[in-house]
Amino acid sequence: MRRLIDRLAAGERLTEAEYAALVTGFTPELAQYAAALADDARKKIYGNRIFVRGLIEVGNRCKNDCYYCGIRRSNATVPRYCLTPEEILGCCAEGHALGFRTFVLQGGEGCLSLETVCGLVRRIKRDYPDCAVTLSLGEFPTEAYRAMREAGADRYLLRHETADPAHYRRLHPASMSFENRMRCLRDLKALGFQTGCGFMVGSPFQTPQSLAKDLKFIEGFQPEMCGIGPFLPQKDTPFGAYPGGSGELTCFLLSLLRLMHPHMLIPATTALGTVDPHGREKGILAGANVVMPNLSPTSERKKYALYDHKICTGDESAQCIACMRARMASIGFAVTVDRGDIIL
Numbered sequence: 317m318r319r320l321i322d323r324l325a326a327g328e329r330l331t332e333a334e335y336a337a338l339v340t341g342f343t344p345e346l347a348q349y350a351a352a353l354a355d356d357a358r359k360k361i362y363g364n365r366i367f368v369r370g371l372i373e374v375g376n377r378c379k380n381d382c383y384y385c386g387i388r389r390s391n392a393t394v395p396r397y398c399l400t401p402e403e404i405l406g407c408c409a410e411g412h413a414l415g416f417r418t419f420v421l422q423g424g425e426g427c428l429s430l431e432t433v434c435g436l437v438r439r440i441k442r443d444y445p446d447c448a449v450t451l452s453l454g455e456f457p458t459e460a461y462r463a464m465r466e467a468g469a470d471r472y473l474l475r476h477e478t479a480d481p482a483h484y485r486r487l488h489p490a491s492m493s494f495e496n497r498m499r500c501l502r503d504l505k506a507l508g509f510q511t512g513c514g515f516m517v518g519s520p521f522q523t524p525q526s527l528a529k530d531l532k533f534i535e536g537f538q539p540e541m542c543g544i545g546p547f548l549p550q551k552d553t554p555f556g557a558y559p560g561g562s563g564e565l566t567c568f569l570l571s572l573l574r575l576m577h578p579h580m581l582i583p584a585t586t587a588l589g590t591v592d593p594h595g596r597e598k599g600i601l602a603g604a605n606v607v608m609p610n611l612s613p614t615s616e617r618k619k620y621a622l623y624d625h626k627i628c629t630g631d632e633s634a635q636c637i638a639c640m641r642a643r644m645a646s647i648g649f650a651v652t653v654d655r656g657d658i659i660l
Contacts, residue, residue: 336528354603367656370416378424386550425454479533512541518561545587548623574603
């Protein structure tokens with residue numbers, strides 16, 4: 317197995333079967349070996365810098381009904397909200413004062429109209445020309461993505477969730493299409509967005525072969541960003557009784573992603589910090605180089621409940637950036653709040 321990891325670190329492409337072998341052959345010792353190589357690869361490009369993004373969860377209204385998601389349309393137990401443009405701009409003002417130079421607008425699909433999104437992007441880029449704007453608002457037609465790009469959006473995050481079409485169909489209702497998700501990602505790349513994808517680790521019905529397809533897809537697609545995190549159940553969804561994913565396996569896969577594409581921007585996700593109190597630190601040590609503290613109004617954070625027990629106070633809060641700096645410094649890294657663009 318180490319030989320496969322050495323080949324990955326040397327810039328070789330692996331077959332899908334070889335990626336599956338790495339997943340099935342996962343051990344703590346193998347993960348430690350991969351993490352050391354990934355850490356070295358990341359430091360050669362980014363040094364010990366960790367980029368921080370200001371996350372604004374703009375609303376939890378969603379037209380989709382994904383079986384794993386706590387804000388799915390059919391979940392009648394979640395109190396819904398959608399921030400006004402003024403509230404979103406207020407979050408940006410607070411974030412800019414705190415030093416943030418990237419804002420991530422994330423929300424349920426259909427929560428904000430295209431006109432509102434484009435207006436917000438233009439306003440943010442006008443008021444804060446030194447900042448990058450990242451959108452994570454789901455699937456849109458090609459022309460809608462084009463309008464967002466022309467308004468000034470720099471990046472777009474759209475997790476593909478699984479690159480296995482059969483697995484995708486078991487995670488989503490028939491109204492959602494694997495082919496359309498992939499079309500969206502291709503569109504985003506073609507339009508010049510810094511494009512991010514990603515997947516869950518340990519989602520229901522996932523196999524090592526499914527994860528191998530994810531790794532092979534990312535190898536070929538070459539996104540600028542890739543976010544992965546352990547699956548965490550939400551009690552009011554069809555998958556509420558399923559076990560959560562492994563933080564250890566997630567970190568191992570983070571290392572493989574770093575070795576596959578050393579320049580990629582890879583977050584240590586909130587889900588990783590939820591499954592393990594030291595999860596984000598472990599993710600950074602495994603090769604991640606981004607964290608996304610929350611700039612959303614504190615009154616709304618618990619309502620954006622994608623999964624149960626999501627951390628909503630403490631170091632994930634943008635207001636506690638000093639705490640985040642201390643935690644990263646304790647493992648030898650320095651938080652930087654500049655735009656944090658990919659270095660190629």
